[in-house]
Amino acid sequence: MKIIIPIKRVLDPYTQARVDKQTQMVDLTNAKMAMNPFCEIAVEEALKLKESGAASETIAVSIGTDKTVDTLRTALAMGIDRAIFIKTEGDLDLQPLHLGKILASIIKREEAGLVIMGKQAVDNDNNQTGQIISGLLDYSLGTFISKFSLSDDAQSVEVSREIDSGIEIRQLNLPAIVTVDLRLNEPRYASLPNIMKARSKPLETIELSSLDIDVSPRVKVISVIESGTKDRAAKQVSSAKELLEELAQMGVL
Amino acid sequence: MERESIEYDVVVVGGGPAGLASACKLKQLNPNLSVCLLEKGSEIGSHIISGAVFEPKALFDLFPEDAKDCPTLNNAVKGDDVYFLRNGSKKIKVPSWLTPKGLHNHGNYIISLGELCQWLGEKAMDLGVDIFPGFPAENYLSDESGRICGIATPDMGIDKEGNQKGTWAPGMNILAKQTIFAEGARGHIGKQLIKDLNLDKDKSPQHFAIGFKEVWEVENDKHSQGDVLHTIGWPLTQGVSGGGYLYHFDKNRIAVGLIVDLNYDNPYQNPFKEFQQYKLHPVVKQYLESGKRISYGARAISKGGLHSLVKMDFNGGMIIGCNAGTLNPGKIKGSHCALQSGMLAAEYINKVLNEEVCDFDDIFKSSALYKELHQARNFSSALHKFGLYIGSAYNFVESNIFRNKLPINIKDEKKDSDVLKLSSNAKVKNYPAPDNEFTFDITSSLFLSGTNHEEDQPIHLKLSDAGIPLGPNLSQYDEPAQRYCPAGVYEIIEKEGQDCFQINAQNCLHCKTCDIKDPAQNITWTPPEGGGGPNYISM
Amino acid sequence: MSALVLIELHGAEISANSRAAVTAATQLSDTVDALVLTNDAANATAVAAISGINTVKVIADSVLEHVSAGIASKLIAGVMTDYQYLVAGSATYSKNIIPVVGALLDVQPITDVCEVKSANTFVRPLYAGNIMATVETCDVTILLTVRPTEFEHAEDGGSATVEQLSVDVPESNSTFVSLQESQSERPELTTAERIVSGGRGLGSQENFALIEQLADKLDAAVGASRAAVDAGFISNDYQVGQTGKVVAPKLYMAVGISGAIQHLAGMKDSQVIVVINNDADAPMARIADLVWNTDLFGAVQELIDNA
Structure with a gap:
């Protein structure tokens, strides 16, 4: 069984997003970029499956400008077998529906039995792409998963989904798409020797234009502002009594 | 999992201007050399911070064709003023003819050194250098003969207690015919090498300063692209030397900073708070009004000059740039010197690898770098020895009248860690609370440095003797680490009625000030897990 | 339409x-x-x-x-x-x-x-x-x-x-197996008027139980920082922040939470923010209305006793 792991290059989640005063858009020039943390978890899960013998091949796919190759190389250094780079001309505002269509075409081409991906990317926070792919391909879907196990006959997977009311356990027929939540696993490092070895792993480049998918934006960003966090008074208290009195006065107890 | 080894012709430690220049130059001289460069920051440039007014000549020497396309080289210096700040409100403009020659900036550019390094990193990769960001070198390797033969990277995935986590991955030995150390001021391996190989024999001790920088986005009418402002005097008074700067660069941005020499003697001195106060001087404040602070950082600077510059070559490699002490204290500029030192090192190492007989000293002494360092050799030490007024007067006379040709050597033989007065003999310094408009606390500042470390790892700031902070350091100096650290790493807090010395290692900006200034020389800065530390953008 | x-x-x-x-x-x-x-x-x-x-x-x-x-x-x-x-x-x-x-x-x-x-x-x-x-x-x-x-x-x-509507329900390619509901008498996190949230500073799962006691005393929901979830003190359902739930209660009480950006993103719109921490410089304090710098366990216990 082939596993496809779509991954995304995003602004490093530990750096603060800023709006460029002149362009009025989020400023990514010289910003530190990294693999979306949920994608790292997806990569780790795919590697575990491969190591258990359940998967024949792991394939990472990413979409973007040339710099995106760095992120694919990171996935290869973590242990992914092969990478597919969908190259765009310049920075396109690709939305989940576009990404879903692009990825669906690759998933079909590769006849992948399983797609493992992050539940959301921490830049646009859409939480949609995995779901959209399942809709386009009519594959079974398990979102927000924190546990994953492949059945013995390799025909289905059982997943634990972290939903608002608790944990839902669901059995998915293959082919399936799962989107991973934080607690599924702890991703491994891309170690220095593996980074070196990853340089010789296969990386295929496909021009987005060759896929013949309409990527004209459906949703346009008109403007952005930094919402930031406002500093508050930070009045010091020194006892439980004092604190409770203050809160009572503020009318929140 | 076994620790693996790999071999290169040359390994470079540190992706600053010196390291990158050496790597680029090596590949230019001999494209067949295998060269790799390690950088502890998560990306090239993420740990780089500098003012910076930049002398471009060295960059054009390195890339005669392409340097003009370097994107950060787009703000030529226009205005160039120096003020002497008498106090928190008064100023005197220092006429151009009275300004030491080294502080004239015509022909220079206001740049982001971080962006310059990003560009150099791309150039290096184009030339075929293997660059590995996010990987520190932990220590040097030497063979039986004592020859330096590479470096070791640390293991990853070690928890607070030093145990292997599930994600543990062993480090690696990178063996090389030649190893270049370009870690910047007070590099941790450099410090060890200098000691082990006696590279500072017959040299004055290195002198350091702590440099602060903030970037502000200001209103249109407050911004005058290309203007450069330097100040001396307030808030650095009572024998503390240093100076301030304010540069107008692109996108309505202003870089503002203060350099505080680390030879100050009052343990109550708080360089961070001095810097915050500095922004309240009308000369500075006028530009920042209704502006927004967008980044913050700090870094130690080695500014001893030629008298403190260590022997740069040794069996198996070189130590270059600020790691060795190549900054020109007369200009308070180190970037162009670092580039030059990297290029000289590459020239020398290429010859060594070709088994040509050569002496680095000959290469160095005939270089433009040596010439300018020789001219400026007394600048810092004169200020240290004679104070601001007489020291400046001396520097003026030496540089502007005698054109740096006086056969005089002024040396400062006292280490920065040895000069603190006892707190009982020192005046307590009180600083006003932050106004959150121009002046801020450390926490909100750190937020803008993007500094981050994996929480569950051993503390990377090592105490040789855990009893010293609350023992002699507290009783004699009121533990100055609480004040000199620009990141609030060191705190004395009360736990269950007892004082406790807390090290907030995750705040660390990798500035190395603690390693330099601790009066007991009890703190050793070591590299944390790769990729940790500040995430400076365009600093 | x-x-x-x-x-x-x-x-x-x-x-x-x-x-x-x-x-x-x-x-x-x-x-x-x-x-x-x-x-x-x-x-x-x-x-x-x-x-x-x-x-x-x-x-x-x-x-x-x-x-x-x-x-x-x-x-x-x-x-x-x-x-x-x-x-x-x-x-x-x-x-x-x-x-x-x-x-x-x-x-x-x-x-x-x-x-x-x-x-x-x-x-x-x-x-x-x-x-x-x-x-x-x-x-x-x-x-x-x-x-x-x-x-x-x-x-x-x-x-x-x-x-x-009478429509044919299509075939499914997945099957529901079970639901383990979060057992809680407490208000639901995203809609609670009051939230007591605990961080890694609490040190252990046992200590985190104090947060739950305090929440019960204040008729509040329990929240947690990602660090506390990662450390295994409490399940992910309780995580407040970018990767968890976004909340805006009348009262948000953060105990032992340093205040990573991700956490702030999930609760910064709370009406009144209280920070109890032993680290005076933690970023969390910046956006607080009330700050109590003290030993965490003593403080929580004192609050439980007095509330």
Whole structure:
């Protein structure tokens, strides 16, 4: 069984997003970029499956400008077998529906039995792409998963989904798409020797234009502002009594 | 999992201007050399911070064709003023003819050194250098003969207690015919090498300063692209030397900073708070009004000059740039010197690898770098020895009248860690609370440095003797680490009625000030897990 | 054109986020209908009582109690022919389903809407809420999930018509196995008026129990930082922040939380923020109204005793 792991290059989640005063858009020039943390978890899960013998091949796919190759190389250094780079001309505002269509075409081409991906990317926070792919391909879907196990006959997977009311356990027929939540696993490092070895792993480049998918934006960003966090008074208290009195006065107890 | 080894012709430690220049130059001289460069920051440039007014000549020497396309080289210096700040409100403009020659900036550019390094990193990769960001070198390797033969990277995935986590991955030995150390001021391996190989024999001790920088986005009418402002005097008074700067660069941005020499003697001195106060001087404040602070950082600077510059070559490699002490204290500029030192090192190492007989000293002494360092050799030490007024007067006379040709050597033989007065003999310094408009606390500042470390790892700031902070350091100096650290790493807090010395290692900006200034020389800065530390953008 | 609100039920109970969705829908259209996918048609009665709804459309089938996204999306897509808008409250229920509907209808859904600017212009957060973007869609059919903290929760008081739809429920390619409900008598995190939240500073799962005791004393929900979840003190359902739940209670009490950006993004809009920590310089204190720098355990115990 082939596993496809779509991954995304995003602004490093530990750096603060800023709006460029002149362009009025989020400023990514010289910003530190990294693999979306949920994608790292997806990569780790795919590697575990491969190591258990359940998967024949792991394939990472990413979409973007040339710099995106760095992120694919990171996935290869973590242990992914092969990478597919969908190259765009310049920075396109690709939305989940576009990404879903692009990825669906690759998933079909590769006849992948399983797609493992992050539940959301921490830049646009859409939480949609995995779901959209399942809709386009009519594959079974398990979102927000924190546990994953492949059945013995390799025909289905059982997943634990972290939903608002608790944990839902669901059995998915293959082919399936799962989107991973934080607690599924702890991703491994891309170690220095593996980074070196990853340089010789296969990386295929496909021009987005060759896929013949309409990527004209459906949703346009008109403007952005930094919402930031406002500093508050930070009045010091020194006892439980004092604190409770203050809160009572503020009318929140 | 076994620790693996790999071999290169040359390994470079540190992706600053010196390291990158050496790597680029090596590949230019001999494209067949295998060269790799390690950088502890998560990306090239993420740990780089500098003012910076930049002398471009060295960059054009390195890339005669392409340097003009370097994107950060787009703000030529226009205005160039120096003020002497008498106090928190008064100023005197220092006429151009009275300004030491080294502080004239015509022909220079206001740049982001971080962006310059990003560009150099791309150039290096184009030339075929293997660059590995996010990987520190932990220590040097030497063979039986004592020859330096590479470096070791640390293991990853070690928890607070030093145990292997599930994600543990062993480090690696990178063996090389030649190893270049370009870690910047007070590099941790450099410090060890200098000691082990006696590279500072017959040299004055290195002198350091702590440099602060903030970037502000200001209103249109407050911004005058290309203007450069330097100040001396307030808030650095009572024998503390240093100076301030304010540069107008692109996108309505202003870089503002203060350099505080680390030879100050009052343990109550708080360089961070001095810097915050500095922004309240009308000369500075006028530009920042209704502006927004967008980044913050700090870094130690080695500014001893030629008298403190260590022997740069040794069996198996070189130590270059600020790691060795190549900054020109007369200009308070180190970037162009670092580039030059990297290029000289590459020239020398290429010859060594070709088994040509050569002496680095000959290469160095005939270089433009040596010439300018020789001219400026007394600048810092004169200020240290004679104070601001007489020291400046001396520097003026030496540089502007005698054109740096006086056969005089002024040396400062006292280490920065040895000069603190006892707190009982020192005046307590009180600083006003932050106004959150121009002046801020450390926490909100750190937020803008993007500094981050994996929480569950051993503390990377090592105490040789855990009893010293609350023992002699507290009783004699009121533990100055609480004040000199620009990141609030060191705190004395009360736990269950007892004082406790807390090290907030995750705040660390990798500035190395603690390693330099601790009066007991009890703190050793070591590299944390790769990729940790500040995430400076365009600093 | 009219709007359809996707109602989320927990058993027979209407989830609070659905009430917020009704409010958002009424800002978009004068005619707001609701769609209920349920195992029991009787559950529609409660929905019909929400004010602002015209008609409640009900599809009842035993598999719909724990419906798969595949089935739900096909059923919804079938109903959508009559509507311009589909609105749901942001929750794992809607986020699982709405994008699949988008794929079936060839529409780009808009997640986590915080404000309705016009018929096709909305404000939504990016980068963990650090950036607010105003976006305009050119899709004819518009699919939205809305933040339940940003819209009033529609009260009862209406009397909508209930219309039962008879449609064939399609085959599913996944099967519900079980649901382990979070056992809690406490208010639900995203809608609680008060939240007591604990961080890694608490040191252990045992110590985290103190947070739960304090929450019970204050009739508050329990929250946690990602660090506390990662450390295994408490399950992910309780995580507040970019990667967890976004909350805006009247009172947010953070105990032993340093205040990483991700956490701040999830709670910064709280009305009153209290920080109890032994690290005076933790970023959390900056956005606090009240700060108590002290030993955590003593403080929490003292609060439990005094509250």
